[in-house]
Amino acid sequence: MAWLRANLFNNMFNSAVTLLLGMLLVYAVSHLWGWGIHHAVWAADAEQCNAARGAGACWGVVAEKYRVIIFGRYPFEEQWRPFAATLLLMALLLASCMRMFWKPWLAALWLGVLAVFFTLMHGGVFGLSVVTTDQWGGLPLTILLASLSVVGAFPLSILLALGRMSALPVIRTLCTVYVELIRGVPLISVLFMASFLFPLFMPEGFSIDVLLRVLVAMTLFAAAYLAEVIRGGLQAIPRGQYEAAASLGLTYWQMQRKIILPQALATVVPGIMNNFISTFKDTSLVTIVSLYELTGSLDLAVNSDPNWMAYKLEGYLFIAAIYFVFCFSLSRYSQWVERQVNRGKAH
Amino acid sequence: MSFWRNQKIRGWLYQLAALLLVVLCVAILADNTLENMRTRGIQSGFGFLLQPAGFDISESLFGFESTQPYWKAFLTGLGNTLKVALIGIILTTILGVLLGVGRFSQNILIRGLCLMYVEIFRNIPLLLQLLMWYLLLVEFLPTAREADPFLGMFLTKTGLTLPWFGDMPVKAGFGIKGGINVSPEFLALLLGLVIYTASYIAEIVRSGIASVSRGQHEAALALGLSRGQAMRLIQLPQALRVIIPPLTNQYLNLTKNSSLAVAVGYPDLVSIANTSINQTGRAVECIAVIMAVYLTLSLLTSVLMNAYNRRAAIKER
Numbered sequence A: 001m002a003w004l005r006a007n008l009f010n011n012m013f014n015s016a017v018t019l020l021l022g023m024l025l026v027y028a029v030s031h032l033w034g035w036g037i038h039h040a041v042w043a044a045d046a047e048q049c050n051a052a053r054g055a056g057a058c059w060g061v062v063a064e065k066y067r068v069i070i071f072g073r074y075p076f077e078e079q080w081r082p083f084a085a086t087l088l089l090m091a092l093l094l095a096s097c098m099r100m101f102w103k104p105w106l107a108a109l110w111l112g113v114l115a116v117f118f119t120l121m122h123g124g125v126f127g128l129s130v131v132t133t134d135q136w137g138g139l140p141l142t143i144l145l146a147s148l149s150v151v152g153a154f155p156l157s158i159l160l161a162l163g164r165m166s167a168l169p170v171i172r173t174l175c176t177v178y179v180e181l182i183r184g185v186p187l188i189s190v191l192f193m194a195s196f197l198f199p200l201f202m203p204e205g206f207s208i209d210v211l212l213r214v215l216v217a218m219t220l221f222a223a224a225y226l227a228e229v230i231r232g233g234l235q236a237i238p239r240g241q242y243e244a245a246a247s248l249g250l251t252y253w254q255m256q257r258k259i260i261l262p263q264a265l266a267t268v269v270p271g272i273m274n275n276f277i278s279t280f281k282d283t284s285l286v287t288i289v290s291l292y293e294l295t296g297s298l299d300l301a302v303n304s305d306p307n308w309m310a311y312k313l314e315g316y317l318f319i320a321a322i323y324f325v326f327c328f329s330l331s332r333y334s335q336w337v338e339r340q341v342n343r344g345k346a347h
Numbered sequence B: 001m002s003f004w005r006n007q008k009i010r011g012w013l014y015q016l017a018a019l020l021l022v023v024l025c026v027a028i029l030a031d032n033t034l035e036n037m038r039t040r041g042i043q044s045g046f047g048f049l050l051q052p053a054g055f056d057i058s059e060s061l062f063g064f065e066s067t068q069p070y071w072k073a074f075l076t077g078l079g080n081t082l083k084v085a086l087i088g089i090i091l092t093t094i095l096g097v098l099l100g101v102g103r104f105s106q107n108i109l110i111r112g113l114c115l116m117y118v119e120i121f122r123n124i125p126l127l128l129q130l131l132m133w134y135l136l137l138v139e140f141l142p143t144a145r146e147a148d149p150f151l152g153m154f155l156t157k158t159g160l161t162l163p164w165f166g167d168m169p170v171k172a173g174f175g176i177k178g179g180i181n182v183s184p185e186f187l188a189l190l191l192g193l194v195i196y197t198a199s200y201i202a203e204i205v206r207s208g209i210a211s212v213s214r215g216q217h218e219a220a221l222a223l224g225l226s227r228g229q230a231m232r233l234i235q236l237p238q239a240l241r242v243i244i245p246p247l248t249n250q251y252l253n254l255t256k257n258s259s260l261a262v263a264v265g266y267p268d269l270v271s272i273a274n275t276s277i278n279q280t281g282r283a284v285e286c287i288a289v290i291m292a293v294y295l296t297l298s299l300l301t302s303v304l305m306n307a308y309n310r311r312a313a314i315k316e317r
Helices: A002-007 A012-038 A046-051 A060-071 A080-096 A105-122 A138-165 A169-184 A187-201 A210-235 A239-247 A252-267 A269-289 A294-303 A309-346 B007-040 B046-050 B070-102 B108-122 B126-139 B184-211 B214-222 B227-264 B269-280 B283-312
Strands: B154-156 B159-162 B170-172 B175-177 B180-182
Touching: A012 B108, A046 A060, A046 A309, A060 A138, A060 A294, A060 A309, A080 A105, A080 A138, A105 A138, A138 A169, A138 A210, A138 A269, A138 A294, A169 A210, A169 B007, A169 B283, A187 A210, A187 A269, A187 B007, A187 B227, A187 B269, A187 B283, A210 A252, A210 A269, A239 A252, A252 A269, A269 A294, A269 A309, A269 B126, A269 B227, A294 A309, A294 B126, A309 B108, A309 B126, B046 B070, B070 B108, B070 B184, B070 B227, B070 B269, B070 B283, B108 B184, B126 B184, B126 B227, B159 B184, B184 B227, B214 B227, B227 B269, B227 B283, B269 B283
Parallel strands: none
Antiparallel strands: B154 B159, B159 B180, B170 B175
16 A cells, blocks of 8 residues: 555646556557457468457467568478577577676687588588578578677777777778768668679679678678777776786787776677667668568568468567567666676676 | 887888778779679769659659659658658657656656666667558558548548648548648658657666766755756756767667668658669669768767757866
């Protein structure tokens, strides 16, 4: 009772707000319940869905199409391959989040897992049939694009951040121009560049795969943002650290590697995680340059079938839930890391 | 000290090497591009901007016809980008500040709903949200014939029709006459941008207010100010110093994100450029136009916001 009084009804105004919001909430929740659960059709039955149209959701579209939504155009019989590859990559991502795995051999593990991932997805060896990259799609592609572009952007962004802090004017200018140029334009224009201009950049008779082009574009884009995050960490290092390292006779790279970067990177882990979350969400844009990641593969799955075309909203909600689960858990993890870092500082 | 050990000389050598590397890369890429364009017969140059565009644009601020030149098409697209960005920035600021302040409400219902809003809309990609809004607007709304007015407005499959300076929209035959019509494409883009960006602004405002020490709030209450007054007159103005720099970033993000218009068919600058690329094949020039325009916009916004930030910053003696 006391809790209710303090939190909901402590004065006239608040009581009125509580009642009004409460009523709205009950109305909204009951309608959502009715549409999404009570009157909803769960079976993959187009006729039943049609009958319930307007009154209830048709989750049958997910039951019917989930394989196309999640794996895109990947050949149906071979879909255990992207499944296994994605599971492997996700396990590695999860492991990379845990403190006990933060060791030098983690980098080697990443290389190994990526090699297995590409072997599984592409095939051509060990009796696996070849599946070209234009048939890759869905969740595996989303996770691949997000993790590879951040992993690739990481070393590049460290160089850019160091360059921007450098005492050498030419290098500083080059890095600043790159970072500000990329941060000033929308991702979509960089993706257009990847799809229209990169082929022109290559020497004649030399063509690169569209997946690789998009991957390069996303890496270059993510690196500019990540560089600013890391620069923030570098600026947080007190001058005394640089001076102490220099007076010990360390060279520039020794100083960065052993003294500055370990401290700077530790303080910006939450920022790096946020960058990863944005990149994960940004992968949805590659649909526009016709790579069928999660958002694109949903269109593919639903638009091709007149029986299910009317239930696109349910499909959207399904993939929205997938994105939400990933991004929400990543942001919770980033908050946990932030607390760990702060606790370390308090000592 | 030997020549190669001299810090200064080594610095210049490194810089020279970096510069040479960049120039070399650019030269190789430019050479390849010119070579490729020649062999594929792609024409280059900005001369095409003076040719007639030959495509229609569904909405424009000052009217556009397909016989008008490309540069006018780009200008129309830019106008549409600015329209959605400006209206979006105003609306998202209002919504974001309300949501951020709501996190400090005494009412747990308000606090909870604000938190839920932020967590839901921040964690779903903007593109997906835009597609969902567009789908809702064009599939689940009544047609103009079945629509009923709400406060003088009509919300139908053809968009939102608002009264405009005494010109009330009325139903006439199959459609709606009078008022001004806002297309569903514009509405979906605006809704998506406003709702998505507001979730970020809410967090910025919340952390800004949290950075103002609690004593300020308590002192304001002790002076006899109400909680609302304390927030409006004491806490928010002080929080503004922390809020403005990241807020600028969000305004820039909203402007850049308006380029997702291409997914819902709103004719913004990027959509027009995309159409132009497909029609003329001048990818280099069209992408250069997009980038130049957005860079200018970013620069202008940061100059303006920096000027405002200097006014809001703490004046030290």
